[in-house]
Amino acid sequence: MQAIWKGSVSFGLVTIPVKVYAATQEKDVAFRQVHATDGGRIRYRRICEIEGEEVPYSDIAKGYELPDGEMVVLTSDELSELPLPTRHIVEVLEFVPAEEIDPIYVSRSYYLQADGPAAKPYVLLRDALRRTGQTALVKVALRNREALAMLRPKDDVLVLQTMLWPDEVRDGSFAAPAADVEVRPQEVAMAESYIQTLETTFDPDRYHDEYRAALEQVIEAKTAGREVEVPKAAPAKGEVVDLMAALQASVDEARRQRGEAPAESGGRATRQPAAKKAATKKAPAKKTAAKKTAAKKATTKTTKKAPAKKAQKAPARKSA
Template identity: 35%
Template sequence: MRPIWKGSISFSLITIPIALYPASRREEVSFRLLRSSDLSPVNYKRVAETDGKEVPWDKIVKGYEYEKGKFVVLKDEDFRRVDVEATQTIDIIDFVKLEEINPIFFDKPYFLVPQKAGTKAYALLRDALRKTGRVGIAKVVIKSRQHLAAIKPQNNALVLELMHFADELIKPGNLNIPASLDVGTRELEMATDLVERMTDAWDPEKYTDDYRSALMNLIQKKVEHGGKTPPEGPTQKKKKPSNVIDLVSVLQESLDQSHAAAHTGKTTKSPSRKHKTKKAA
């Protein structure tokens, strides 16, 4: 694997040369648009909204819509004027406690790998972060864009996790989220009991993308059948939701399922979704 970025970690007078490697990947199935008659790929054209005419690349400029239908054009020199200097340095600004950071701020992780002469300082920073329970909050420029990031110890590695700036997060104030409600002592005790029974040790390997697996399996079968859809096997009928308002009975049914699963040794399934709760009884 080739690094996507090389530079250094810098805090106080310490500099650690590192290389940046992806720590995650998106397993998405990509599709092409085809003409149904001969499966010829369909390409997009750049057309102007006013007259529908195709526009060549040399006639296209970048514009910002500051009012509905009103644009200001930005040229290359405009972008150069506000460009953040790419110093190839991950500048740690502060060290903060990890538990103080809302997980919603974290976005995408990368592995930090030390280069020659930086191994000891790398291990020193990693161990100091682990011992203090802190993470380094830094700014870094990657591909001409400045990012907020956190440097965290992960086993023997240091991970750089790109973060959202505060003004990038949407506040839920306009969403229909219930405030404090009187859910009832019995309902709360039963819900708490259900959560406790379904609690297990975190094992990321047990969670897989069922949709992608099923889709790739279907694609493989269609390839084997010459592009034709293979015969469909038996499918389970979907349960129709019903307007049930007895929250206690829903919780009791879920607890019974959890209790039965625990005694049979089977994996506990999520509570039945056939009930649609409107209001606690």
């Protein structure tokens, strides 16, 4: 693998010579632009609009257009010789807790390799970052552009992740729902139950690019002269009317896919129906209590009537 940058990490008074390598590689099915009727390749020519002639790539430079239309031409040599102090130095600015950096700022990732006799200070910085849980905020100039970046340990390697500048991240407040939208605590509890059902540890090997795999199958089929089989489209999901019912169905489906049977206990979402069942079971107890109360009233009435009968019999004995 070829290094894309060589320089040093400036860690206080410690200098760590490093080589920088691209840490990621995007994989996709490459296409060519072709003529649909005969498959002929579509070619683009670099034509100068002033001379009307094709220009070789070696004669192409970068131009910045001024408001009046005048073009300022910058050559590759001029761009590579910009007076940037970070052109060959990864300058550590400060250290911040890793969880405070929003992932929206992350742009590209690179591996840093100790260059020459820099292994010891490299390991020193790596282990110190790991022990403190801090991330180093740095500045670095890669590919003729200065970037804010963070330096952090990953396994046994230091990873440099370039970041967007604050003015490059758009304000997302326009996408937030209206402030008067409310959800019930029961709905939040059900959603939490769904999250808990799918909760696991992160293992990137579990996920695959199904779109790329489908494209490769189509290309293979057309190459072999086979008919391309189009899978049946999944039925469209209807509009959610009962949010609680939809969440409960989601929990049950998630459990089914994990090979688990829907359970009536073990999650917040299932405790609520259980409470309702318990309330239903207690209802007959209220009726029994009502019967006991009625029996007590009847006994009380009978007790009150008994003295009245004795009072009627007493005078009869005296007259005899």
